[in-house]
Amino acid sequence: xxxxxxxxxxxxxxxxxxxxxxxxxxxxxxxxxxxxxxxxxxxxxxxxxxxxxxxxxxxxxxxxxxxxxxxxxxxxxxxxxxxxxxxxxxxxxxxxxxxxxxxxxxxxxxxxxxx
Amino acid sequence: xxxxxxxxxxxxxxxxxxxxxxxxxxxxxxxxxxxxxxxxxxxxxxxxxxxxxxxxxxxxxxxxxxxxxxxxxxxxxxxxxxxxxxxxxxxxxxxxxxxxxxxxxxxxxxxxxxx
Numbered sequence: 001x002x003x004x005x006x007x008x009x010x011x012x013x014x015x016x017x018x019x020x021x022x023x024x025x026x027x028x029x030x031x032x033x034x035x036x037x038x039x040x041x042x043x044x045x046x047x048x049x050x051x052x053x054x055x056x057x058x059x060x061x062x063x064x065x066x067x068x069x070x071x072x073x074x075x076x077x078x079x080x081x082x083x084x085x086x087x088x089x090x091x092x093x094x095x096x097x098x099x100x101x102x103x104x105x106x107x108x109x110x111x112x113x114x115x
Numbered sequence: 116x117x118x119x120x121x122x123x124x125x126x127x128x129x130x131x132x133x134x135x136x137x138x139x140x141x142x143x144x145x146x147x148x149x150x151x152x153x154x155x156x157x158x159x160x161x162x163x164x165x166x167x168x169x170x171x172x173x174x175x176x177x178x179x180x181x182x183x184x185x186x187x188x189x190x191x192x193x194x195x196x197x198x199x200x201x202x203x204x205x206x207x208x209x210x211x212x213x214x215x216x217x218x219x220x221x222x223x224x225x226x227x228x229x230x
Contacts, residue, residue, distance in 0.1 A: 004157070034218065043119070043207055043221030044158070089158065101211075103219060105158040 003027050004092050006106035014114050019077040021109050023090030026071065030092035034103070035064060035075045038087045047088070048075070080113045087111070117142045119222035121208055127228045128198055135194045136225045138208030143188035148209040148219070149181070158207065164191045198229045 005024045013019045021035075031052040036044035050057040050064045050073065057064050063076045077084055090106040118141040128134050138147065149161040161181055162170040170183040184192045195202050208222040 002157070009155075036221075041124075041223065043209075043223045046218040046220070049218065091158075102160060102163075103158075104160075107155065107157045 002107075003030075004090055004104045004106040006088075006090055006109050008109050009107070010110040010112070012112045012114060013080045015082060016079045019075075019080045019084065019111055019113065021075040021077075021088050021090075021111065023073050023075075023106055024071060025073075025092050027092070027094070027104075028071065029094045030104075032093045032101070033064070033066060033073050034091045034093070035062075036089040036091060036105075037084075038089060038108070044089055077111075080111075082113050082115050085111055085113050117144070117210060117212060117220045119208055119210065119220060121206075121222040121225050123225060124223065125226040125228075127230060129230055130199055132198055133194055133196045134198065134227060135192050136206055136208075136227075138191045138193070138222055140189050140208075140210055142210075142212065144210045144212060145188070146211050147185065147191045148211075149183065149191075149193045150207040150209055150221075152205040152207065152224075153203075161193070161206075195227065198227075200229045203227060203229045 003026050034049040035047040037047045038044040048059050048062045050066050066073045087108045087110045089108045091103045093101050093103045120139045122137045147164045150158045152158050160173050161176045162172040164170045164183045164185040166185045182194045205224045207224045211219045
């Protein structure tokens with residue numbers, strides 16, 4: 001059962017335009033969401049996060065939107081740059097009974113920004 | 116942030132053998148995690164490795180197959196035992212720093228191919 005889903009395996013965007021990456025989740029207990037970026041032969045690096053008490057968080061060119069009623073979040077990159085070309089993973093977490101805050105990851109979306 | 120190194124970066128192994136992956140971090144951390152990313156799949160948590168206690172394994176993963184050591188606060192190993200081609204994957208070490216933004220840091224990963 002995939003609790004965090006990224007239904008688009010790939011996305012191509014022209015440089016300077018907006019990139020929108022989508023993520024859906026099924027577990028209403030998730031209270032913290034993150035986006036990670038991964039380049040080939042490297043580990044994922046943290047990009048931006050959002051708590052369930054917010055519906056938007058912005059950091060420079062990156063904005064994450066959370067729609068709790070729809071169990072949906074999205075990452076907007078504006079303007080997109082060729083260096084943004086990478087695989088983007090959505091992740092969700094909750095404390096659980098042990099308070100371990102496990103992260104559940106989606107399958108990733110490969111973004112290609114065309115120059 | 117934290118600097119995480121993994122050894123080996125990649126390996127090709129024969130069926131039935133075992134491989135031990137090392138993870139070294141530059142900070143003393145309590146919680147370290149081991150993930151697996153199979154081709155086209157999400158990052159899947161194998162186990163949480165706490166210093167001074169037995170690792171906690173996720174559903175579908177067992178200690179006999181993936182023994183973990185955590186001898187101190189900066190080092191951990193994951194062994195993939197009695198390997199089969201289905202174990203071909205990227206294995207990633209990860210940690211979460213106390214306090215801060217509740218973000219997780221990942222090592223560069225170990226790409227394992229089992230023939």
